Amino acid sequence: MNWDWFKIMFDEGLDHILQWGGVDHILFIVALTAVFQLKHWGRVLGLVTFFTVGHTLTIVLANMDLIPVNKAIAEFLIQVTIFYTGLMNLMKAGQNPRGNARFFLAALVGLIHGLGFFEKFRMLSMGDDKDWVALIPFSLGIELAQIIVALCVLIITSILFNFMRVKQREWNLFSSGIVCGVSAYLIVENWPW
Amino acid sequence: MCELSYLGKMKQWKTIALMLGCAFVFSSFTAEHEYYVSVGEMRLNLETEQLEFALRIFSDDLEYALSQEGHPGVDILNDPEAEAWVEDYVLDNFEISSADNRAIQLHFEGMEGDADAVFVYLNSNGSILPMSIRVRHAILMDHFPDQVNILHYSNPSRPSSFRFSDESDVENIDL
Numbered sequence: 001m002n003w004d005w006f007k008i009m010f011d012e013g014l015d016h017i018l019q020w021g022g023v024d025h026i027l028f029i030v031a032l033t034a035v036f037q038l039k040h041w042g043r044v045l046g047l048v049t050f051f052t053v054g055h056t057l058t059i060v061l062a063n064m065d066l067i068p069v070n071k072a073i074a075e076f077l078i079q080v081t082i083f084y085t086g087l088m089n090l091m092k093a094g095q096n097p098r099g100n101a102r103f104f105l106a107a108l109v110g111l112i113h114g115l116g117f118f119e120k121f122r123m124l125s126m127g128d129d130k131d132w133v134a135l136i137p138f139s140l141g142i143e144l145a146q147i148i149v150a151l152c153v154l155i156i157t158s159i160l161f162n163f164m165r166v167k168q169r170e171w172n173l174f175s176s177g178i179v180c181g182v183s184a185y186l187i188v189e190n191w192p193w
Numbered sequence: 194m195c196e197l198s199y200l201g202k203m204k205q206w207k208t209i210a211l212m213l214g215c216a217f218v219f220s221s222f223t224a225e226h227e228y229y230v231s232v233g234e235m236r237l238n239l240e241t242e243q244l245e246f247a248l249r250i251f252s253d254d255l256e257y258a259l260s261q262e263g264h265p266g267v268d269i270l271n272d273p274e275a276e277a278w279v280e281d282y283v284l285d286n287f288e289i290s291s292a293d294n295r296a297i298q299l300h301f302e303g304m305e306g307d308a309d310a311v312f313v314y315l316n317s318n319g320s321i322l323p324m325s326i327r328v329r330h331a332i333l334m335d336h337f338p339d340q341v342n343i344l345h346y347s348n349p350s351r352p353s354s355f356r357f358s359d360e361s362d363v364e365n366i367d368l
Contacts, residue, residue: 005354008343123230124343 001133009134012124013141016117017149024082024186025113029149031085031179032106034172035097038158043097044150047106052143054110055117059135062118072192074115079186081109086179089172117142229254229337233330236347237322237368244322244368246299246315248287250332252308258282258336269304269311279304283313286332291323292365325367330357 017025029048036044061067085105088094093101121138125131160166233248252269259267259278269275280301289297300318304311333340334357342357346366355364 002352002354005345005352008354008356011356012341120228123228124232 001131005134006137009124010137010141012120013117013138013143014145015141016120017142017145024078024183025146026149027179027182028082028085028109028113029146030153030175031082031089032102033150033153033157034086034089034175034179035095035168036154037097037161037168038154040097041151041154044154045147047102048143048146048150050103050106051110051113051146052139054107054112055114055142056110056135056139058111058114059118059121059139062115063121063132063135069115069118070192071119072190074112074119076187076190076192077112078116079183079190081112083180083183083187085109086176086183089176095169095172229333229340230343231332231340232343232345234345234347235328235366242322243319244289244317244326246287246313248283248313248315248332249310250313251310252306254333254337255279255282255311258333261336270306270308276304279311279313283315283332286330286334287315288329289317290327290329292325292327294327297322297326322368325365327363327365328355328357329363330355331362334359334362 016022032047032051033044058067062069088105093099117138121135124138125134157166157171160171161168229251231248231250231254233246235244235246237243238245256267256269259269259275259282262282264275264278267275267278269279284299284301287299289299291297297320298318299315302314302316304313306312328344330342330344332342334342338359340358342362344355344357344364346353346355348368353366355366357364
């Protein structure tokens with residue numbers, strides 16, 4: 001692993017979330033943070049990290065050929081998990097910012113999103129199946145991108161809450177509605193059967 | 194009464210316009226994370242003092258590019274002329290020169306592969322190599338705007354990697 005390769009893989013991980021085509025991952029972060037405020041940033045970082053652990057595990061297992069990856073099913077499942085994350089925000093248990101269920105959800109969703117990330121990782125490490133080290137910058141790039149998105153969302157919502165008198169619950173319903181709407185569309189669009 | 198139904202119709206039109214607008218916006222993100230990547234390796238053979246390249250390119254991407262360039266329906270593994278077309282295409286889009294822009298001739302050694310991907314082999318054809326070269330790697334970029342080409346230089350003492358995309362399809366490499 002040379003430093004150029006580290007930087008290239010890091011940028012590819014970053015781009016995967018921040019480019020327009022990665023809008024579904026951004027939606028997931030919006031849904032994941034909808035019940036939090038800026039003061040909960042520690043919990044949000046924890047959630048993003050659980051997510052990263054989940055998808056890194058999937059990439060490792062998939063790279064060892066221990067789990068099969070079907071691209072069509074992976075894309076479909078990713079949209080289902082985003083829809084579910086938005087739906088959970090409507091339930092009473094899901095609206096408690098101190099609830100720990102959210103961490104399991106983040107890790108579980110991470111496991112599934114890893115199937116999508118693996119697709120890109122496999123292509124980039126093509127011709128070198130055992131290029132394990134490249135996974136580190138790739139995952140770090142994804143992690144940093146998600147932290148950036150999560151902090152942006154928290155900053156925007158803190159402006160809404162403090163200066164525009166938007167209530168948390170209203171924001172939650174509004175943003176979860178958008179997330180569920182778009183992911184419902186993407187579920188149909190990615191229907192694999 | 195008449196006015197009310199007129200207002201109702203207006204609202205309906207607005208709803209329909211909004212739905213069409215949403216459908217238009219949503220259709221632009223299909224969540225199809227299509228990646229267009231090729232990965233290649235360059236090494237300096239110390240015995241012959243020549244550069245050797247192995248470029249791995251997805252077969253269907255290459256077939257798409259060739260069909261766009263006047264060879265519709267090409268099957269790169271089975272068509273007898275396909276190798277010559279691949280040679281022309283690769284040598285047009287993968288070029289090396291010295292830092293002061295003197296072209297260094299590349300020789301197409303051949304290709305092998307399967308339905309998934311092909312390896313294309315090139316070498317620097319007996320040229321005398323400068324200390325530093327300029328590589329233009331624009332393979333597939335005319336046909337896939339998001340195409341990214343990676344080239345690893347496996348120099349034993351100082352391996353390095355380069356990324357070519359539509360932002361920059363030229364890189365300078367010290368040998």
